[in-house]
Amino acid sequence: xxxxxxxxxxxxxxxxxxxxxxxxxxxxxxxxxxxxxxxxxxxxxxxxxxxxxxxxxxxxxxxxxxxxxxxxxxxxxxxxxxxxxxxxxxxxxxxxxxxxxxxxxxxxxxxxxxxxxxxxxxxxxxxxxxxxxxxxxxxxxxxxx
Numbered sequence: 001x002x003x004x005x006x007x008x009x010x011x012x013x014x015x016x017x018x019x020x021x022x023x024x025x026x027x028x029x030x031x032x033x034x035x036x037x038x039x040x041x042x043x044x045x046x047x048x049x050x051x052x053x054x055x056x057x058x059x060x061x062x063x064x065x066x067x068x069x070x071x072x073x074x075x076x077x078x079x080x081x082x083x084x085x086x087x088x089x090x091x092x093x094x095x096x097x098x099x100x101x102x103x104x105x106x107x108x109x110x111x112x113x114x115x116x117x118x119x120x121x122x123x124x125x126x127x128x129x130x131x132x133x134x135x136x137x138x139x140x141x142x143x144x145x
Contacts, residue, residue, distance in 0.1 A: 017045060020052070021041075021044050027058075029081070030081070033083075037083045043086065043087070043088065044088075046088070047087060047088025050090050051088060053079065054079050057079045058078075060072060061095060064095070064097070067095070074092055077094060077095060078093060078094075078095040079092055080092070080093055
């Protein structure tokens with residue numbers, strides 16, 4: 001692994017930052033963020049690290065097949081650009097796969113009242129013709145299993 005100084009010696013001073021900012025501004029989301037808050041060049045220079053982290057994470061998330069294969073350091077979380085006290089920062093929110101897994105968990109953990117668990121055939125009310133058909137089906141099911 002090379003030292004940071006070795007990389008910096010090869011790049012003319014100031015040129016690398018300008019090119020990096022131009023490349024970052026090609027991203028639609030970053031460009032909209034910059035335009036929305038009317039960010040100046042010095043703010044972009046100070047926030048370049050967060051912009052690079054966001055861009056890399058966004059590209060990784062777009063290619064992600066699912067939560068089980070998440071390659072981000074904060075598994076299941078995706079970064080969002082935020083302007084805080086005039087500085088570009090990152091906030092993390094659940095990714096689309098993390099939200100899906102959570103909804104499945106909520107469905108599995110639904111609450112059922114004790115009345116439902118303790119119900120028997122005697123509790124079934126035979127009101128209406130469709131109820132009689134259901135009652136016959138229940139009796140057949142219980143008899144066979």
